[in-house]
Amino acid sequence: MSDAAKVRIAFRVNGHEVAVDAWPMARLLDVLRKELRLTGTKEGCGEGECGACAVLLDGALVNSCLVPAVHADGASVTTIEGVAQGDDLSAVQQAFLEHGGAQCGICTPGMVLAAVNLLARNPNPTEADIRAGLAGNLCRCTGYMKIFESVIAACKQKGDR
């Protein structure tokens, strides 16, 4: 069989319109990292188990290693680079910083996006909600408790505002 042709994919990333030419089955993860140089999104397992590559696709948390880039055509994508407003960290990012929620950093972008996704739908989650909301994000350093504490702190901080 002859090679497929690259296809033009146009979408919004962190509020900016972008267009790339990619192989039809290219992973959104690779388009973000290699074509758009948004290397905040990490590759962990490459099979949807670890959540390191999580991004928001039209507001829904997805693992970008399992999304073909063509499914982002016309969509709006938020990566970790789009979570802060300029130098103003989001409540989740600030809480991770203050409560030791990040250690080596590989899982952190996915953790932050999973937490942002959770709090967008459920501003006052129980600890069980937090554990379920972050269950698809694996961390091999902190042992999770500091991450859960960070998310709880982010809820409180949001509530204080």
Place this chain on the structure above:
Amino acid sequence: MRAYLPKYEMVTPRNMEEALARMSAEPGIWRPFAGGTDLMVLLDAGKLAQRKFLSIWKLPELHGIAGTREHLTLGALTTYTEVQRSETLQQEFPLLCRAAAETGSVATQNRGTLGGNIANASPAADSPPALLVYDAELELVSARGARWVPYAQFHKGYKQMDLAPDELIARIRMPRARSGWKQYYRKVGTRSAQAISKVCFAGAARMENRHIADVRIALGSVAPTVVRCMKTEEFLCATGALTPAVVTRAQEILSGEIAPIDDFRSTANYRRRVAQNLLEEFLLSSG
């Protein structure tokens, strides 16, 4: 080894007619591609044998949840997240919601679909046991027309389905007939999130005077396909009160209806014992 991407084609049909026409023109060549949570794993592992894919993810005909008095009908591309957010499903088909909540993580639930789970035909899938308990039927469509098949008869063997190369799973329908039934679902895995099940059990029983008047029992991960255990069901319907002797006999019959194996997730012995224990827990919680 990773896949060589230029060899893979993905086409996005504008509507169902175009999708079915392609599948009809080259049967077996075009594989439907929904949320990708199974196929993309194979792609990255370099194990995706098929080369041509039809992206059906955005076809409106395959989405949505609609009800009549008799049935609730789900588009095949209803995601696990949509299943959990449906109040009707939460009220009338709670086992499907439990299964959806225990399938993968939030990110997987946002992309994984019931129809994709069925077509992937893993014996370890979590939603099929619930669909079997609810007497689900599948609508299979092709350029030749549409037909409904009972889900209990759809899986013919390991990864073998009653699905022609030009057919697409379009809708899933369940009779609204479980009101008042005792319902039970339990997935046993290494951890409660993400893990693929070692054993998955769904059951529903209609009780009359502490006797079982009607019952459905289905399991995942204990045979080459998900299985409905009809001999165990028949025994339980024909018997009287749920005495310890009846439960033990039902466990023996169940053991004859499953064929678990040793693999990297668990052992045949463990799976058989757990399947029997889950049956006991289901029966004791119903009685």
